[in-house]
Amino acid sequence: MKIKFFSELTKEQVKFIAESNYNYWKKINPSLNYKDSTEKFLAMKNNNKNLPIGIAITENDKIIGFCTLRENRLLNHLNINPWLCNVMIFEEFRSKGFAKIMLNTAYKKFKALGYNKIYVWTDQAPNFYKNLGWKYEGKVIKNEGGEGLLFSKEI
Numbered sequence: 001m002k003i004k005f006f007s008e009l010t011k012e013q014v015k016f017i018a019e020s021n022y023n024y025w026k027k028i029n030p031s032l033n034y035k036d037s038t039e040k041f042l043a044m045k046n047n048n049k050n051l052p053i054g055i056a057i058t059e060n061d062k063i064i065g066f067c068t069l070r071e072n073r074l075l076n077h078l079n080i081n082p083w084l085c086n087v088m089i090f091e092e093f094r095s096k097g098f099a100k101i102m103l104n105t106a107y108k109k110f111k112a113l114g115y116n117k118i119y120v121w122t123d124q125a126p127n128f129y130k131n132l133g134w135k136y137e138g139k140v141i142k143n144e145g146g147e148g149l150l151f152s153k154e155i
Contacts, residue, residue: 001064001098003105006044006054014045017056017066021086029144044068051082053109057089057102064098065089067106074121076141080150082110084120100132107155118155121148 006014018041026032044054056066065088073083084106089099110118120129121140126149130136134151142148 001057001059001101003102004056004058005048006041006056007046007048009045009056009058011042011045013056013058013061013063014042014054016063017041017054020063020090021066021088024088031144041068050113055102055106055109057098063090064093065102067102069106069110073119074140075143077150080119080140082113082115082118084110084118087120087125099128103132107153111155116155117152119150119152121150123148126151 006017009017015038018038021041022032022034022037025037040052041054044052047053052068052070054066054068057064067087068085070083070085071081072078073085074080084103087099087103089102107118119137120134121142122129123142123146126136129151132153134153137150137152139147140150
């Protein structure tokens, strides 16, 4: 198992990540645009020095999961920064500790960039974040409408 920044992956691997993210979230957010979504992920292929940054966890070059580190995630909450986003571990690899390993790398990268506190919103996995020591902050308005649950973590 290896942790890699998107900049260390092949273009095909980053495209696979982008498509996986799009296919999952399109069901929840029908207004999601394939081209825009994919281009945002592919843009992270050339970056690991400043936000946005992509991180993947791999095993024998197979993508197990991924996450992104971003600023200005929610349009209605531009004062809240930075964000852990797009956290996904593929189903067959869940409940094996891979997410925790990947997120520990994300925390270190945020810290190296000078951040002491990070945020995530979720409407599907609040217990996951609570179990990892994230603090519930309240509700936020999602870009596509509706509410998500805001969590923070001191790093």
